[in-house]
Amino acid sequence: DAKTTQPNSMESNEEEPVHLPCNHSTISGTDYIHWYRQLPSQGPEYVIHGLTSNVNNRMASLAIAEDRKSSTLILHRATLRDAAVYYCILKISNFGNEKLTFGTGTRLTIIP
Amino acid sequence: GAVVSQHPSRVICKSGTSVKIECRSLDFQATTMFWYRQFPKQSLMLMATSNEGSKATYEQGVEKDKFLINHASLTLSTLTVTSAHPEDSSFYICSATPGGSNQPQHFGDGTRLSIL
Numbered sequence: 001d002a003k004t005t006q007p008n009s010m011e012s013n014e015e016e017p018v019h020l021p022c023n024h025s026t027i028s029g030t031d032y033i034h035w036y037r038q039l040p041s042q043g044p045e046y047v048i049h050g051l052t053s054n055v056n057n058r059m060a061s062l063a064i065a066e067d068r069k070s071s072t073l074i075l076h077r078a079t080l081r082d083a084a085v086y087y088c089i090l091k092i093s094n095f096g097n098e099k100l101t102f103g104t105g106t107r108l109t110i111i112p
Numbered sequence: 113g114a115v116v117s118q119h120p121s122r123v124i125c126k127s128g129t130s131v132k133i134e135c136r137s138l139d140f141q142a143t144t145m146f147w148y149r150q151f152p153k154q155s156l157m158l159m160a161t162s163n164e165g166s167k168a169t170y171e172q173g174v175e176k177d178k179f180l181i182n183h184a185s186l187t188l189s190t191l192t193v194t195s196a197h198p199e200d201s202s203f204y205i206c207s208a209t210p211g212g213s214n215q216p217q218h219f220g221d222g223t224r225l226s227i228l
Contacts, residue, residue, distance in 0.1 A: 043205045043219030099146055100217055102156040
């Protein structure tokens with residue numbers, strides 16, 4: 001799987017938007033960009049994924065650069081419950097039953 | 113939504129004990145489940161892929177005789193840590209997916225294993 005690079009940590013104020021960057025300069029044409037997050041002492045949870053177009057769901061938005069070498073996860077209005085480690089992962093296909101390779105992720109701290 | 117249940121959530125036992133962890137998909141069938149291990153302040157590391165009705169596929173460096181995986185039904189996979197030692201203390205997490213396209217992985221809440 002192609003490698004992703006994320007900042008180790010970020011801070012944001014509560015109720016403000018958060019932009020979490022991810023670089024994936026070696027992404028291939030068939031790689032999907034997936035985001036998961038892990039709250040303390042819990043298993044990861046799915047956030048969002050996309051291929052080329054920007055994506056929105058109830059949790060977040062995913063903005064994908066035109067060259068696909070980077071992407072940004074956007075939390076529109078951070079709450080304290082959004083404090084977690086966010087992982088940007090590339091997967092070779094859109095099928096769910098394939099393993100995920102987790103990097104170090106970004107630890108997001110929300111300041112009240 | 114799809115739910116994966118993991119049991120027990122925490123285990124504390126003596127060195128040399130074998131410990132079984134269950135991973136169940138509650139409202140979907142999963143031909144494939146995954147087992148991860150996470151040490152404190154580290155990322156998740158995939159240990160093995162559990163395949164229903166066949167042998168598990170282990171990642172490089174994971175001892176298959178140490179970490180026994182059984183996936184006997186479409187809703188249950190078990191991980192048994194045999195003769196556990198303190199270095200096996202970790203957070204074990206399973207995941208599964210309903211399969212097909214556009215389906216995310218669903219993770220259990222993890223099992224914190226502490227070997228004394």
